[in-house]
Amino acid sequence: MKRTLLLAAFSLNSYAYDGVYNDAEIHFVDYFQRTNGVSALIEVMDKSNINHAFLMGMPVKKKWSSFDEAEPDFVFGDDSPVYYYSYTDSILVNHLSKSKYQNRLHPFITGFNPTDLFAAEHIEELLRSNPGFWKGIGEILTRHDTLSKLTLGEQSRANHPALMKVYKVAAKYNLPVILHSNITSEREKSPLYKSELEEVLVKNRKTKFIWAHGGSSSTLLKSQRLDFLIDEARDLLEENDNLYILASWTLLDIIVKDAKSKEEWLALITDYPERFMIGSDVVGKFKNTGKLLSKWDEVLDLLPKDIANKMAEKNMLSMINIAE
Template sequence: MKITKNFIDNIIKDELNGDLSSLNNELKKLDKLSGCKYEMIDTHIHLVDFNQKTTGLKNLLVQMDKANIKAGVIFGLSVVKIWEEFESRRPEYYLDDDNACYYYGNTDAIVAREYLSLSKKDQKRFFPLMCGFNPMDLNSVEHIIQTYKTFPGVFYGIGEVFYRHDDLTHMTYGEPPRMNTLATKKLFEFISEYDLPLCIHNNITAPGVSDYPKFLHELETVIREYPKARLVLCHCGASRRLKTPYYTKMMARLFREYPNLYADFAWVVFDDIIALNEKSMNDWVDLTEEFNDRIMIGSDVLGNAFEEIGLINSRFNIFLDKLTPKTRENICVNNAINIYTKSKNKVEKNKKRVYPKLEDFKI
């Protein structure tokens, strides 16, 4: 039997005794969860999952069109999860079992190949970043330069680089990543030299001592030394199991002291901290209004779950409704354009930052 739309409609009518109004009301509720009601640039999209698998950028474009997303900042994942022989099922996420992860340089090649497979028109909707290196390795900048040379004209910057990252920190092979190292200073010198954006994951504290910002000094040590480095602190430095009553005050101080610091509202910072209650929501609205040129929003979706991107971003609607139109436009679109879209081809063409010379000044 051929199944037609009328056939399905008749079944629904029978179930609802001929009344479709209740069904239509439920469908309208679902429409509100299909994406952000305001056009946005999603600044936090992982093209792959923790097995380095992806359903592809063409599929992502379909989901973006459904979810009111005009463009996306995309990157891979710098680590891959090991599937040990004694595990009966392949782990899909880093917390699916207790086994380790390791750094995976090919993640940038996956991003580049997907990006280059698109038409020129569709490429304009993506801003790829690279992340496939060990941030504790003094060779990391050399690896980055080599990736730029291998895939010229693809990457707009660097990220998401994992430093302190709850359980992932001690599940990744090698020295636990932290920011106050020589390797990180070399990276900051590099991004300062070429004026590249860098987005990082760096928890500001650990779950057991979340009433105290244990790791914050690691971030500040570096960003204070490199005031020209454009740094995006993903999730505002938040992670799982952090109960931090000082968060808005901390972020306000960081924004005031470091004009080169930006942040995104992605992943758990929104659910666990910003939208915790009405007071918290209002405090973050005030913070966002004050620093409306420093904040962006993103889904933090993985490459095996692009169909969830609309539902994830619909969470922001209640927050965005509280903002002034100017602030809302900045965090939804303008800030992403200003931070991520102006750095293409700088490394490939050796376009270093030009500083004024002393002799140029007339006294």
């Protein structure tokens, strides 16, 4: 009864969201480094009431191995690996540097190996070579279950020494960092990797971190409900003012899976109204961008108007010091 009353209270203080969206996670290319291009993206954004987007490449590329009879068409379609691909950032530069939409599309650096101690130097060289172009760093892929298993080389983690150097560069240039770091593994029903993220947050207080999908993934949800995630997210937000949550992909499934979960996450968003932003997480193809963002209306509709506007629009822009 108490839970029903709390959800009813959210409903009474809410409205049907009818504002604009900003998308905090669009991968301009897919795992084969192919894209529909800027014109296709802008067309979808205009039709879907999306004003701005954080735009990033894909840090890894799928390999077509000699033992594969056919060209792969899905990153998880076979056992061939993926490898770090730095040219993904050049693709963004080539498409955006002369685009009239630079005021709406905000590029992030992602083409580096997060286990390479030279990564920070590489990023700083990019920043110096194109002053003012880059608006952030990420999505950095760490602890990404199946994708991590396919990635050639050393496995990445949020607190890897190479990334600790990257975070210092981010702070130096006041760039937000989008970080993917699963809260746990497929098997463990406890926050196995939380300590890695905590170390990052504590040792890099001047860096703003956007936690992609709140530490969830589709692979994790196939093996467990992640009921403990809400408590861990609340703890991390309470203890770390430099942490923000990117509400995208599987996090929506976790929030709306039942009345209890919805109530708890709505309370968390309300308690930390400046710390959540939405994203579509599309990769290379953009026709579903608006549809994916509008799915968040199920959450936005239950929030007070000012908080819904922050989550859907304003919080993302504040990360790159744009006010609208």
